[in-house]
Each structure stands twice: as C-alpha cells, then as structure tokens.
Amino acid sequence: MQGIADYEFVRPLGEANYGTNYLASAPARLGIAESQVVVKVIAGPTSDDAFRRATRELKHFSVADSDRLVRVYDAGRHGGAFYYAMEYLPLGSLEKPAGHLDVGHAVRAVRDAALAAHALHERGIAHRDIKPANILLADDGGRLSDLGLSQLLSPGMMVTGLGQIGLEYTDPAMMTGTNASRATDVWSLGASLHFALTGKGVHGDLPSGEPLLLVRSILASHPTVDPSVPGDAAELVAACIAADPAARPKTAAEVAERIDALQPATA
Structure with missing residues (x-):
C-alpha cells in the first residue's frame, strides 16, 4: 500500500x-x-x-x-x-467502538475528554471539534484526539466545507460566526455526554447528505435532553448546551468533576 x-x-x-x-x-x-x-x-x-x-x-x-x-x-x-x-488506540472511538462499550466506560471517556480539553484551554487553544468520533477509547477511559485544524488550514470551512464536520456536536453559535472558545467546547462536551448516555444527539433526527439543510435544521431546532437521561446527568447536559454561554460550566475541568460525581449512577 x-x-x-x-x-x-x-x-x-x-x-x-x-x-x-x-x-x-x-x-x-x-x-x-x-x-x-x-x-x-x-x-x-x-x-x-x-x-x-x-x-x-x-x-x-x-x-x-x-x-x-x-x-x-x-x-x-x-x-x-x-x-x-x-x-493509535485500537479500541476505537465513542462513536464507533471496536467492541462492546458499556455506558460507564463511555461516560468516563467523555470525562477524560473534558480533562484534556481543559489542558488545551489552559494553553489558550480551543479544540473546535469535540465529538464522539474524536473521543477515542482506552482501557482506563478515553483520550481526546484530532484538533479542529480545518479552521486554520481552510478558514472558510465551517461555512463552505460542512460535509464531514461534526455539526451535531458543534455549538450552533459557531455556525453564525461565534469564535471557538472554552464555552463552545463545553457545549460539545455536553452533546457528547448526551451521546454517551443515550446513543443520540441533542437535536433529534437530522437530515443527512445535504450539509446546508443540516445546518438549517440545527439552527431551527432547540437542543433538548432525552427523558431517559437521569436527573443529575440531565442537569449537566442541559447546563453545557445552554444557549447563554454564561450559564454553562465555566471550565471543562468543572464538567469533568461533575461527570465524576455521576459515575455511581452511570457505571
């Protein structure tokens, strides 16, 4: 090859x-x-x-x-x-695990992604592309992969090259011009946690195959937490995806701490 x-x-x-x-x-x-x-x-x-x-x-x-x-x-x-x-991590990703993935492991992987995101934020870097496909699985939890370099390599990509960007896990504000930040990564962590708990996104069923239709559907929807998510976890997801960034957890480290507190209920 x-x-x-x-x-x-x-x-x-x-x-x-x-x-x-x-x-x-x-x-x-x-x-x-x-x-x-x-x-x-x-x-x-x-x-x-x-x-x-x-x-x-x-x-x-x-x-x-x-x-x-x-x-x-x-x-x-x-x-x-x-x-x-x-x-190389052979266990796959939160989106596509190589084998059986229990909810406890999935939630720990998101916690670890939050810790990793906080380390990047402390160096002044927003990840820009936190999503289940970029949360890789390890025996002890997870690893955050794959910086969203598309905005550096192709500055207009968020608008013109949407085909494979993880829009379902992107803060909708970024689609209307908001810069990537701690707060936008926290939104993505919340959406990824929701996926870890339910196997679903926070926008419900979305169209596939037509990027601009996908964007319009996301911007027209109101992100919601599935009723199957237990109380404290639902509160955390809702806080992370709040429309007002000031209402979200202040740091990704706080998200990780709150996920740790969920572990007995999600293990």
Missing part, C-alpha cells in the same frame, strides 16, 4: 473532517515503543502560513499537561499535502 514521507500505510481507518486517517508503520526516527501510529493526511494543498499555524497548534497539543490527550508524534508536508502522526 502507498504511504507518505517515510510512513508506510497498513490500511485506511476512514475519512475524517478534512482528510483521511491511515494506520501506518512507525518509522524508527520517531523513537517510540509503538510499532504503529495513525497518520492523518489532510485533503488539498496547504499554504506556508496555514502549515505554520497548524504545526504551532499541534506542538501546543503535544506538550499540553494532560495524559488524556492522544499523543502527537510528528507533522510535516509531503508533495504539498499536510500530515501528522499520532497515537
């Missing part, structure tokens, strides 16, 4: 927001114990300025003070394409 730079691809792992993930053999120069990594190859050419911005954010991601972030090993350009290599 083909590869990129000195990465030999083993198999594709699927399409992502703005590129393709591949399982690849880890080159010796990385100096890591793992024999395999995930390489994301970004679709389309990347300008010098976008490359610098993206690699700067990935550097901050890789050194943020959290072991709940997927480890990023490398980034570069090859033939004009931007790529980066990160830790």
Whole structure:
C-alpha cells in the first residue's frame, strides 16, 4: 500500500473532517515503543502560513499537561499535502467502538475528554471539534484526539466545507460566526455526554447528505435532553448546551468533576 514521507500505510481507518486517517508503520526516527501510529493526511494543498499555524497548534497539543490527550508524534508536508502522526488506540472511538462499550466506560471517556480539553484551554487553544468520533477509547477511559485544524488550514470551512464536520456536536453559535472558545467546547462536551448516555444527539433526527439543510435544521431546532437521561446527568447536559454561554460550566475541568460525581449512577 502507498504511504507518505517515510510512513508506510497498513490500511485506511476512514475519512475524517478534512482528510483521511491511515494506520501506518512507525518509522524508527520517531523513537517510540509503538510499532504503529495513525497518520492523518489532510485533503488539498496547504499554504506556508496555514502549515505554520497548524504545526504551532499541534506542538501546543503535544506538550499540553494532560495524559488524556492522544499523543502527537510528528507533522510535516509531503508533495504539498499536510500530515501528522499520532497515537493509535485500537479500541476505537465513542462513536464507533471496536467492541462492546458499556455506558460507564463511555461516560468516563467523555470525562477524560473534558480533562484534556481543559489542558488545551489552559494553553489558550480551543479544540473546535469535540465529538464522539474524536473521543477515542482506552482501557482506563478515553483520550481526546484530532484538533479542529480545518479552521486554520481552510478558514472558510465551517461555512463552505460542512460535509464531514461534526455539526451535531458543534455549538450552533459557531455556525453564525461565534469564535471557538472554552464555552463552545463545553457545549460539545455536553452533546457528547448526551451521546454517551443515550446513543443520540441533542437535536433529534437530522437530515443527512445535504450539509446546508443540516445546518438549517440545527439552527431551527432547540437542543433538548432525552427523558431517559437521569436527573443529575440531565442537569449537566442541559447546563453545557445552554444557549447563554454564561450559564454553562465555566471550565471543562468543572464538567469533568461533575461527570465524576455521576459515575455511581452511570457505571
């Protein structure tokens, strides 16, 4: 199979927001114990300025003070394409687990994603794309993956390239021009927690296949918590997805603390 730079691809792992993930053999120069990594190859050419911005954010991601972030090993350009290599977690994601996933594990994975998001926020970085597909599963909980670099690589992508962005888990305010922030990531954590508890989004049934129709449906809907969600968990989800950012938990760390308090009820 083909590869990129000195990465030999083993198999594709699927399409992502703005590129393709591949399982690849880890080159010796990385100096890591793992024999395999995930390489994301970004679709389309990347300008010098976008490359610098993206690699700067990935550097901050890789050194943020959290072991709940997927480890990023490398980034570069090859033939004009931007790529980066990160830790491979074979258990899959909250959206697509590789095997059975009980609710307790799913909720712990969201808690860990909240801890990871807080570490990024403390370094001045909003993740921008927290969703079940980017919450990867580990034996002890979860890891937050895949910074929303699309806004750096293609600044208009939130409006013009909506096909694969996780809009169902994006604060609707971002679709009308609000900048990514702690508060928008907290919204996404709340929506992801709702998915962990119910297997459903907070917008109900949404149209698929037509991005602009999807956006209109989201903006016209009122996010709601499914009646099956137990009391304290329902209160937390509702707080996270509150329309007024001031009514949301102030930090992702607070979200993690409140999820921990739910654990006996959700385990």
